[in-house]
Amino acid sequence: MSNQNPPVSDHDVAAIAAQLGRVPRGLRAVAHRCPCGNPDVVETAPRLPDGTPFPTLYYLTCPKAASLIGTLEADGVMKEQSARLAEDPELAAAYRAAHEDYIARRDAIEVLEGFPSAGGMPDRVKCLHVLVGHSLAAGEGVNPLGDEAIGMLEDWWAKGPCVSPAEVEAAGERVVRNRAKAEDHAAVIAAKEALTAERAAARKAAEDAEDTMEGDES
Numbered sequence: 456m457s458n459q460n461p462p463v464s465d466h467d468v469a470a471i472a473a474q475l476g477r478v479p480r481g482l483r484a485v486a487h488r489c490p491c492g493n494p495d496v497v498e499t500a501p502r503l504p505d506g507t508p509f510p511t512l513y514y515l516t517c518p519k520a521a522s523l524i525g526t527l528e529a530d531g532v533m534k535e536q537s538a539r540l541a542e543d544p545e546l547a548a549a550y551r552a553a554h555e556d557y558i559a560r561r562d563a564i565e566v567l568e569g570f571p572s573a574g575g576m577p578d579r580v581k582c583l584h585v586l587v588g589h590s591l592a593a594g595e596g597v598n599p600l601g602d603e604a605i606g607m608l609e610d611w612w613a614k615g616p617c618v619s620p621a622e623v624e625a626a627g628e629r630v631v632r633n634r635a636k637a638e639d640h641a642a643v644i645a646a647k648e649a650l651t652a653e654r655a656a657a658r659k660a661a662e663d664a665e666d667t668m669e670g671d672e673s
Contacts, residue, residue: 461484463482463497465630466623466627467485467493468627468630469623469624469626469630470494470618470623470626472626472627472630473618473622473626474493474494474516474517474618475516478629478630479497479516480499480503481499481500481503481504482497482499482500483497483498483499483500484497485497485498486498486513486588486591486592487588487592489517489612489616491612491615491616491617492616493616493617493618494516495515495516495520495591496513496515496517496591496592497513497516498512498513498514498592499512499513501561501565501566501567502565502567510561510570510571510572511573511588512561512573512589513557513585513588513589513591513593515584515585515587515588515591517617518617518618519612520587520608520611520617521584523609523611524583524584524587524604527604528582532583532604532607533575533581533582533583536580536603537575537579537580549599550598550600551576551577553577553586553589553597553599553600553601554572555577556593556597556598557572557573557576557589557598558572573585573589574586580600583600583601583604586604587601587604587605587608588601589601590602590604590605591605
């Protein structure tokens with residue numbers, strides 16, 4: 456299992472930003488691509504740039520797919536699946552294997568001590584969005600309940616992409632502005648750190664010179 460991924464293209468970052476309505480954080484890779492061509496699942500770092508733990512390795516970004524999954528959740532699919540886990544040992548074992556797969560994939564990037572996998576695994580179903588994201592990223596046959604949920608969905612791409620080219624272009628401009636602000640902030644922090652180091656070095660040099668003078672006088 457490799458944790459090496461090709462860089463995410465600027466176009467994909469813009470598409471994801473348009474889907475989410477914000478610039479994505481901790482983005483590592485496109486984990487699955489919709490038939491329309493846009494990303495629909497991304498791989499997210501186990502820790503966000505500020506160090507916050509983020510256990511959801513596979514994050515569903517397509518709003519059309521997310522809406523359809525939300526309908527399944529509202530219709531009681533999660534409750535029904537959780538009940539079957541308690542009654543069907545074979546299904547429970549397959550679901551636990553899915554949990555272990557999720558943990559292994561995340562651990563290959565960074566171990567999050569004390570954090571479970573996601574989506575309610577391995578004992579219940581808490582979020583179908585997570586299970587579907589895992590199934591799409593890992594492929595059919597890994598997460599049985601994620602696969603089952605996908606089978607209940609209509610083709611979310613059939614009526615066209617979830618974000619238009621104009622929306623992707625606008626989001627791309629926001630991404631560029633966000634990067635510029637981050638770079639400016641980083642430059643300010645670096646300048647402050649350099650000034651602090653320079654002042655500390657000057658103080659140390661002055662103290663050393665004073666000690667030398669006192670030694671000469673003695």
